[in-house]
Amino acid sequence: MTDFLRLDLPALLAAILAGGTCGLLGSFLVLRRQSLLGDALSHAILPGIVVGFALTGLRSAGPMLLGALGAALLATLAIGWVKRLARLETGAATGLVFTGFFAAGLVLLEISGARSADLDVDCVLFGQLETLVWLEATGLSSLFDPAALAGLPRQLGLLAAVAVVAGLVVALCWRPLQLLAFDPDFAASLGMRVGRWEVGLNLLIAGAAVAAFESVGSILVVAMLVCPAVALRLMTDRYRIQVLGGAALGAALGALGVLLAGPLPAALGLAVSLNAAGLIGTLSGLAVALCLVFRTRRFGAARPALAETPLA
Amino acid sequence: MRPFRPPSADFQGAHERMGMIGHNTLIVLLGCAALGAASGVVGAFALLRGRALLADAIGHAALPGVVAASLIVAAFGGPARSLGPLLLGAALSAWLGLLALRALTASGRIRQDAAIGVVLSGFYALGTVGLSIAQAMPNAAQAGLSHFILGQAATLTEGDAMLAGGLALACIGVVAVLFQPLRALCFDEAFARSQGLPVRWLDLALLALLLAVCVAGLPAVGLLLVVALLIVPAAAARLVTQGLPAMLALAGALGAAAGAAGALISTRFENIPTGAAVVLAGLVGFGAAVAWSRR
Amino acid sequence: MTPPFSIEGLNVSYAGRPALTDVTWVASPGLTAILGPNGAGKSTLFKAALGLIPCDSGQARFFGESLDQARSRVAYLPQRASVDWDFPASALDVVAMARLPRMRWWGSVPRAEREAARAALDSVGLSDFADRQIGRLSGGQQQRVFLARALAQEADLFLMDEPLAAVDAVTEQTILAVLHALAEEGKTVLMVHHDLSLITAHFDHVLILAGHVVAAGPVAEAFTDAAISAAFGGLPGRA
Numbered sequence: 072m073t074d075f076l077r078l079d080l081p082a083l084l085a086a087i088l089a090g091g092t093c094g095l096l097g098s099f100l101v102l103r104r105q106s107l108l109g110d111a112l113s114h115a116i117l118p119g120i121v122v123g124f125a126l127t128g129l130r131s132a133g134p135m136l137l138g139a140l141g142a143a144l145l146a147t148l149a150i151g152w153v154k155r156l157a158r159l160e161t162g163a164a165t166g167l168v169f170t171g172f173f174a175a176g177l178v179l180l181e182i183s184g185a186r187s188a189d190l191d192v193d194c195v196l197f198g199q200l201e202t203l204v205w206l207e208a209t210g211l212s213s214l215f216d217p218a219a220l221a222g223l224p225r226q227l228g229l230l231a232a233v234a235v236v237a238g239l240v241v242a243l244c245w246r247p248l249q250l251l252a253f254d255p256d257f258a259a260s261l262g263m264r265v266g267r268w269e270v271g272l273n274l275l276i277a278g279a280a281v282a283a284f285e286s287v288g289s290i291l292v293v294a295m296l297v298c299p300a301v302a303l304r305l306m307t308d309r310y311r312i313q314v315l316g317g318a319a320l321g322a323a324l325g326a327l328g329v330l331l332a333g334p335l336p337a338a339l340g341l342a343v344s345l346n347a348a349g350l351i352g353t354l355s356g357l358a359v360a361l362c363l364v365f366r367t368r369r370f371g372a373a374r375p376a377l378a379e380t381p382l383a
Numbered sequence: 384m385r386p387f388r389p390p391s392a393d394f395q396g397a398h399e400r401m402g403m404i405g406h407n408t409l410i411v412l413l414g415c416a417a418l419g420a421a422s423g424v425v426g427a428f429a430l431l432r433g434r435a436l437l438a439d440a441i442g443h444a445a446l447p448g449v450v451a452a453s454l455i456v457a458a459f460g461g462p463a464r465s466l467g468p469l470l471l472g473a474a475l476s477a478w479l480g481l482l483a484l485r486a487l488t489a490s491g492r493i494r495q496d497a498a499i500g501v502v503l504s505g506f507y508a509l510g511t512v513g514l515s516i517a518q519a520m521p522n523a524a525q526a527g528l529s530h531f532i533l534g535q536a537a538t539l540t541e542g543d544a545m546l547a548g549g550l551a552l553a554c555i556g557v558v559a560v561l562f563q564p565l566r567a568l569c570f571d572e573a574f575a576r577s578q579g580l581p582v583r584w585l586d587l588a589l590l591a592l593l594l595a596v597c598v599a600g601l602p603a604v605g606l607l608l609v610v611a612l613l614i615v616p617a618a619a620a621r622l623v624t625q626g627l628p629a630m631l632a633l634a635g636a637l638g639a640a641a642g643a644a645g646a647l648i649s650t651r652f653e654n655i656p657t658g659a660a661v662v663l664a665g666l667v668g669f670g671a672a673v674a675w676s677r678r
Numbered sequence: 679m680t681p682p683f684s685i686e687g688l689n690v691s692y693a694g695r696p697a698l699t700d701v702t703w704v705a706s707p708g709l710t711a712i713l714g715p716n717g718a719g720k721s722t723l724f725k726a727a728l729g730l731i732p733c734d735s736g737q738a739r740f741f742g743e744s745l746d747q748a749r750s751r752v753a754y755l756p757q758r759a760s761v762d763w764d765f766p767a768s769a770l771d772v773v774a775m776a777r778l779p780r781m782r783w784w785g786s787v788p789r790a791e792r793e794a795a796r797a798a799l800d801s802v803g804l805s806d807f808a809d810r811q812i813g814r815l816s817g818g819q820q821q822r823v824f825l826a827r828a829l830a831q832e833a834d835l836f837l838m839d840e841p842l843a844a845v846d847a848v849t850e851q852t853i854l855a856v857l858h859a860l861a862e863e864g865k866t867v868l869m870v871h872h873d874l875s876l877i878t879a880h881f882d883h884v885l886i887l888a889g890h891v892v893a894a895g896p897v898a899e900a901f902t903d904a905a906i907s908a909a910f911g912g913l914p915g916r917a
Contacts (some may be wrong), residue, residue, distance in 0.1 A: 074399070083594050083871075100764075102762075102765060102766075104494055104496070104762060105496075106494070106496045106497035106499075106500045107436070107496040108499070109500060109507075110439070110496075110499075110500050110503075114455055116753050118384070130418065138615055141811040150639065155585035155616055155678070156676075157619075157622050157669070157672075157676075157877060158621075158622065159618055160433065160468060162433070162435070162496070163430060163435050163614050163618060164435050166411050166435060166436055166439065166610055166611070166614050166616055167611065167614050167618060167666075167669070168647060170608055170611035170614075170662055170665050171611065171662060171663070173607070173608070173662075174608060174611070174658065174660075174662035174663050174666075175659075175660040175663065177533065177655075177656055177658075177659040178655055178659050178660075178663065181486050181652075181654045181655050191535070192656075193639050196511075196529075196532055196533075197514075202524055214902050237733070240581075242784055243784055244783050244784075245783060245784045246775075246778055246781065246782075246784070247778065247783055248768075249420070249771075250775045252765070252779060253761065253762075253767060253772070253775070254756070254760070254761050254775070255752070256730055256756050256760060257723075257756065257775070257827075259728070259729070259730055259753065260730070260752070260753075260754035260778070261749070261776075261778060261779060261831075262746070262749045265503075265825050266795075268505060274402070278557070288506050290443070290503075290504060290508075290607070291507075291508055291511075293503065293504040294502055294504030294505060294507075294508055296500070297497060297500035297501055298500075298501055298504065298505065300497075301487075301493055301498075301500075304492055304493060304497075304766075305490060305492055305493065307766060308766045308769055309766055309767075310766045310771065312766075312768045315408075316587075324591075328580055336516070336519075341519055342519060343515060343518060344515065344517065345515050345516070346511045346512055346514065347509030347514050349508045349512040350506070350508070351509070352507065352508020352509075353505065353508045353509045355504070355505060355508070356501060356502075356504070356505020356506070356509070356653060357505075357506060357537050358589075359487070359501050359505065360483075363486060363490060365486060366490060367490065368494070374548040491764075494762060
């Protein structure tokens, strides 16, 4: 039990929080037909994270979070500029901006000397769930001991904070968010300041991406943002189930990935642990595949669309 | 049980073992330039056809194939670093990714950008799981695999550069042959169809070209950033040229310049991944194009 | 009496090309059809007046006030294609969205609002379809859901963008009946219409656009062959 608390619990909690938060917010991206933005934000925050980390040299989450949010805003602006100045379509402009930001982040990572134990290329590419440990735990009682709890990895604090904020925002703004996702023009005609809501939502997503990034890395954040939401989209026509189900599935996939990363290879006779973040992403992809198969069985190969929906 | 050890712990090690970068730098630069040129040219068509982002999916989806190929080759006792099988694995896995993409969008429920997100992250995740398995393998099969993620021109051998460069030039050749039909396809699909052009086959050919160019670019530019090489030179060229031949020429030139510049920077500064250097070099060209268009 | 809607000197351009030039117009209560060829700026007129797209110059007044002041009296029915009909919402959910200004942002929909939404669905003949996901409705039914949503806003001025486009006969009749009922209550309906049929039979006024105002006024006066030729460039046929 003590081993579990010290070595496995932090990663498990981090995965559940990251998966749940991203799964919750991801539904809004998918419903608003903006999954690409999730991809973009996850990549674009990297330079902000590096700058925040390098400038302050602190191990605290604040500067990184601020840097990431700043980068997210800058990237959103940049996409608009590129669309206008270079007369590019949204998709190409987004791709250009987020790869540029990501590349800049990688370069900054190297030259800023942030290649320390806390933040390096491997963290970006593969996550570092395995490095989350709670050495202060001595037993179940540690869960109620503030002194021991203070030793929990820093990443958990940020994850928990973002999870709470995201949960509150979605709960308290349930109906406006639904309207915003469905018909922003109508929402605007009702007097809703659609532009501000969109910025706020994007910042929230960027915050979730930063919090999750430290655990699962940049690319796998995309998996958590998109896969649970897509899986739910394939299975349900009810808004409440889509949104809450996405959160639940994301959390479950996170937990499953961490729990299997150790035991699974042992069962196969391999003397290694699998990359937990990678396993979470793989399971997420598998979940989508399963839902696709299930849906195809139920409805046939292609459901005839009664109304034309324009493609991206 | 060994915990997962991030691959780039071997980054420096493999690099030092190479030791040959000095005298084949020119070949590597030329190879990267060829890659850049092919990416620019194919990317131009992809951009016009609205398919440039598929390169993102293709790049990420290639990872499990690279890892699997390396493991298979090592299991048969072959040379783990041989580029050919790795690229083949990349191509197969990326092609599977494209099939998965099509299956998702065929559901009628999932739009293409969401499907791309699922495929790129899911396949990439599978690749990282594969990497952690490869680490446990007795020989150094996984050494250098992580270079495919961000690109590392400095570790390319002459043979690698020639293989990738040759593949790139072959792509340009195919584009030259299919130039007229591709042009018709991009500018007016309905007209092309009415002229009896096999639109579906042309689209498949373009997709195959995209796949080939992305795969060829993996060792140099890396799978994460290869999409930028397809978008940036083409976007810059489109902004300042009139007419397709000029756009293709400029996109190829800008791509070649970005490829060579990135490779050069990355050989000088070894801890900067080539992919990042190439993207940033390309963006400089893009910025110049924007400035030029507004003068 | 203050006109329900008026615009003055409206100029709108897209990417440097003018979409609407110097449009000045005053609406009257009752049913007004807004006509014109493709690209004439009909949808643009609504979007600019509602602040959904920027305009170069001009002013729109709603019952003599700005949009923000009169917002609760204005309902907008956009084109059907602007929405993703796969969205997980039932017909009732969509109509209930119109009641958002009257509801809390969380919790279950209050009974009063739910009843109002059902009543609106009733008036367009869709009470049996309240719980059906909108993607499973026919095009005409989807259009009626949009109309019900607009009705649920209990507005005095309705801006409708091509509500009769590509709908079946039943839907067309239902919508026209609802519009007449609104007119009888003294409300104002401005409707962008995609062709020239039904005008003389159902509408009181017309506004004919072709990037600028070609003709405006009561149907008998403004809906003339000359005006139509000027706008459409000699296209045949009117009903």
